[in-house]
Amino acid sequence: MKLLFEKSIDSRKSSFLAECDVPTIDLDKDILREQSLNLPYLSEVDISRHYSQLERRAHGVNNGFYPLGSCTMKYNPTINEKVAKLPGFVDVHPLQPEETVQGCLKVLALAKEYLTEITGMDDMTFQPAAGAHGEYTGILLIRQYHIKHGNVKRNKIIVPDSAHGTNPATAAMCGMEVIGIPSTEDGFVDLDKLRAAVGEDTAGIMLTNPNTLGIFERDIKQITQIVHDAGGLVYYDGANLNAIMGVTRPGDMGFDCIHLNLHKTFATPHGGGGPGSGAVGCKQFLAEYLPKPVIELADGQYSFVNDLENSIGKVKSFYGNFLVVVKALAYTMTLGNEGIPLSAMNAVLNANYLMKLLSECYTIAKPGICMHEFVITMDKEAKEHHVTANDIAKLLIDHEIHPPTVYFPLIVPEALMVEPTETEGKETLDEAAEVFLSIYRNAINDPESAHKAPVLAPIGRPDGVGAARNPILRYKNED
Amino acid sequence: MGNYLPSTDYQQKEMLDVIGLDSLDALYSDIPEDLKLNRTLAIPNGKSESEILKFFSELSEMNTVYPSVFRGAGAYRHYIPSIVQSITSKETFLTAYTPYQAELSQGILQSIFEYQTMIAELTGLDVSNASVYDGASAVGEAAAMCRDRKRSVTLISAAANPEVIDTITTYCNSSNYEVALIPVVDGVTDKEALKQLLVENVSAVYIQQPNFYGQIEDCSDFAEIIHDAGAKFIMGINPIAAAILKTPGECGADIAVGEGQPLGMPLSFGGPYLGFMATTNEMVRKLPGRIVGQTTDDEGRRAFVLTLQAREQHIRREKASSNICSNQALCAMTAAVYMASMGPDGMKDVAMQCMSKAHYLMQQLDTIGLKRVHSGRFFHEFVTDCSDTDRVLAHLASNGILGGLPVESGILWCATEMNTKADIDKLILLVKEVI
Numbered sequence: 001m002k003l004l005f006e007k008s009i010d011s012r013k014s015s016f017l018a019e020c021d022v023p024t025i026d027l028d029k030d031i032l033r034e035q036s037l038n039l040p041y042l043s044e045v046d047i048s049r050h051y052s053q054l055e056r057r058a059h060g061v062n063n064g065f066y067p068l069g070s071c072t073m074k075y076n077p078t079i080n081e082k083v084a085k086l087p088g089f090v091d092v093h094p095l096q097p098e099e100t101v102q103g104c105l106k107v108l109a110l111a112k113e114y115l116t117e118i119t120g121m122d123d124m125t126f127q128p129a130a131g132a133h134g135e136y137t138g139i140l141l142i143r144q145y146h147i148k149h150g151n152v153k154r155n156k157i158i159v160p161d162s163a164h165g166t167n168p169a170t171a172a173m174c175g176m177e178v179i180g181i182p183s184t185e186d187g188f189v190d191l192d193k194l195r196a197a198v199g200e201d202t203a204g205i206m207l208t209n210p211n212t213l214g215i216f217e218r219d220i221k222q223i224t225q226i227v228h229d230a231g232g233l234v235y236y237d238g239a240n241l242n243a244i245m246g247v248t249r250p251g252d253m254g255f256d257c258i259h260l261n262l263h264k265t266f267a268t269p270h271g272g273g274g275p276g277s278g279a280v281g282c283k284q285f286l287a288e289y290l291p292k293p294v295i296e297l298a299d300g301q302y303s304f305v306n307d308l309e310n311s312i313g314k315v316k317s318f319y320g321n322f323l324v325v326v327k328a329l330a331y332t333m334t335l336g337n338e339g340i341p342l343s344a345m346n347a348v349l350n351a352n353y354l355m356k357l358l359s360e361c362y363t364i365a366k367p368g369i370c371m372h373e374f375v376i377t378m379d380k381e382a383k384e385h386h387v388t389a390n391d392i393a394k395l396l397i398d399h400e401i402h403p404p405t406v407y408f409p410l411i412v413p414e415a416l417m418v419e420p421t422e423t424e425g426k427e428t429l430d431e432a433a434e435v436f437l438s439i440y441r442n443a444i445n446d447p448e449s450a451h452k453a454p455v456l457a458p459i460g461r462p463d464g465v466g467a468a469r470n471p472i473l474r475y476k477n478e479d
Numbered sequence: 480m481g482n483y484l485p486s487t488d489y490q491q492k493e494m495l496d497v498i499g500l501d502s503l504d505a506l507y508s509d510i511p512e513d514l515k516l517n518r519t520l521a522i523p524n525g526k527s528e529s530e531i532l533k534f535f536s537e538l539s540e541m542n543t544v545y546p547s548v549f550r551g552a553g554a555y556r557h558y559i560p561s562i563v564q565s566i567t568s569k570e571t572f573l574t575a576y577t578p579y580q581a582e583l584s585q586g587i588l589q590s591i592f593e594y595q596t597m598i599a600e601l602t603g604l605d606v607s608n609a610s611v612y613d614g615a616s617a618v619g620e621a622a623a624m625c626r627d628r629k630r631s632v633t634l635i636s637a638a639a640n641p642e643v644i645d646t647i648t649t650y651c652n653s654s655n656y657e658v659a660l661i662p663v664v665d666g667v668t669d670k671e672a673l674k675q676l677l678v679e680n681v682s683a684v685y686i687q688q689p690n691f692y693g694q695i696e697d698c699s700d701f702a703e704i705i706h707d708a709g710a711k712f713i714m715g716i717n718p719i720a721a722a723i724l725k726t727p728g729e730c731g732a733d734i735a736v737g738e739g740q741p742l743g744m745p746l747s748f749g750g751p752y753l754g755f756m757a758t759t760n761e762m763v764r765k766l767p768g769r770i771v772g773q774t775t776d777d778e779g780r781r782a783f784v785l786t787l788q789a790r791e792q793h794i795r796r797e798k799a800s801s802n803i804c805s806n807q808a809l810c811a812m813t814a815a816v817y818m819a820s821m822g823p824d825g826m827k828d829v830a831m832q833c834m835s836k837a838h839y840l841m842q843q844l845d846t847i848g849l850k851r852v853h854s855g856r857f858f859h860e861f862v863t864d865c866s867d868t869d870r871v872l873a874h875l876a877s878n879g880i881l882g883g884l885p886v887e888s889g890i891l892w893c894a895t896e897m898n899t900k901a902d903i904d905k906l907i908l909l910v911k912e913v914i
Contacts, residue, residue: 088539103541318749336525
């Protein structure tokens, strides 16, 4: 389809602004841009139809099943959108006097109260804008803790080989050296290797629990103990919290610091890749390092505190993706104390049910009871039939199912990571299972046609190598 | 009370039967008993949708919404065409995720490609990424693009937004790099001081245009001064001002960054906003975050994909150019729809109206004795002295006007196309009553 720029007709426009009612200023030429501003000339109807066309060429949770592992693509309730559009939230300047933003501050305070209870933490900041930004903030808390305790040599972060790519990238951004440790054959943290890895230079460890294979680290207490005994701190990557919220808490497992992905676990929309919110929670002994400002309640009035000697500073302007926090709070309050664990249990139920149905054909990387997601390996099929995880993904597209996460975790060859979430009904899972099983059988029988999928999508398989070799990263007007 | 579970109790039981378990609790047999919560969470009972709406409506009404706003300082109230919200509220755009699967995500990918093109046009640079968190973290990411073993110091103009200075300081210190401030004279960056500070370990210099005080910096020779010292020039811009002012490309900048909020995003108590970043072809492989590229599919049709992924965390892990994964995609789409709606003429109109109204406001304040503290040119913000800032702002507030931001030397005022002449005249009368 055409680009917006290719639909442009010179001088076509819509008018949105009133005439300027003060004298127009004369500009000195030396400050003006000479380059013409090549934005498209469009009427409103052109824009409306363009984006409707783009919408038809995309897939959201509203369109159908979206079992993208590690991303918790649950349904995004519409009431949350509605409350986040209230003028009293939307039309408030971030630098208004505190007494005029008490409602906003109460949103942040309530979200902190409820989410620290769910995670077993003592304090929380909403400044980070996404999960990786939360990781960054959390590791800075750990770094600051060691610096303030005179342990400047603690500059190594342990990261299991099953971790999300953001974990090692975060540690590196915080000036830390990354120490990778291999997992056991079952995908657990290898306690002996962990014991060997910790020492006087250990700043901490970053862990996801349930881990990226969708299994709960049973030895988590021992793991956190080993790291604490060595003087390190323990960081919880909250990407997988949906499996366990209201059932068990990172704070009780021994984690010192966590981030949450409010756009995963707490049902705020993913927006095609953000805005999210990477709220960071911590135990009391780390609270003095949280980004500034923090919110204080005294005599029934909320206020900002900026004078914080040990704070890591700011990681972003103002207070984070505030409207995302509004949505997450609305979700948390809708579910309440009974809905939170019930949702986690149903996420785990759905994953186990779908895993059971799929195991009729597919090889499960780690059989047994999984948490909210499970990983399929297509290793055997790739070797014996040249049918890969990627082929299965592309075949699913023709059935309007968003493929699972592919080729992750890295420790599983030909991985397909499936996370159905709790907001899919049994019949959706039954139908999806039928699709998964039938494309599998067809692919094994006829690998050639599998390699041609998808055939019903707006495009076939794109040339990714060519895209990277000769990057075309913008439209250029021919004239 | 509320939940979003479609499966009925009966269906849940059916599924448990298939798995071979007798209860939901049995799903958690891997979790040691002493780690289980085994109590009800200390949060309230769930609520119905009608209760939620009432609760949040009341909360939102605890905030003051000013009909008239003369405060900017990094967050600006502009007119947002209604089509912007209509398009960005489309459920598919809202509920999709990062376009990992190109065939199923052409709509998202194309919208990002169009956004990248618009940012490149606005900044006069070659390429843009798909967005970062906000304008402040964008400067932090830009500083990281410029560093190497020998060059570890980032110089920042003290006339940059304080939120930005705080954020970049965190970003640099956290990776054991240094930040130094360039002093300000008469509201603009002190070029002579900059020359003194440009020693051999300086990796980059950050200049904001217009700066925090609204002043238009003389950007004619920053690039020359900075490049002569072997450092990179990072230029922060206001995207509305960029419609008329010299582009970072024309100013010789290596990287342009900025806060995209003025491009169709409401004030929203500080977020979600949009960090935009553009750079030259030479530096594109150091750019953080997602980048969409154009290619062809197996039948030669135009196709869009996430590209140059060898920079990114999921491939490079600890060697990635940044850890960024989720960014502000929907905000980038908001900016694209805004720019498409306004068009080149509309963008220039907004910029001209902002500047004209700010100058009218300045002149009127001047006639009643609030004098501008800086000389030189300004865009849509400026600082005046004021002997009793608190009294002036309180009087305005009680009349439904959010006045300028109190700063050290007085008040930082801002006007945009939203402030009518009548609003400005009313403000002048009110200020006159209390000075």
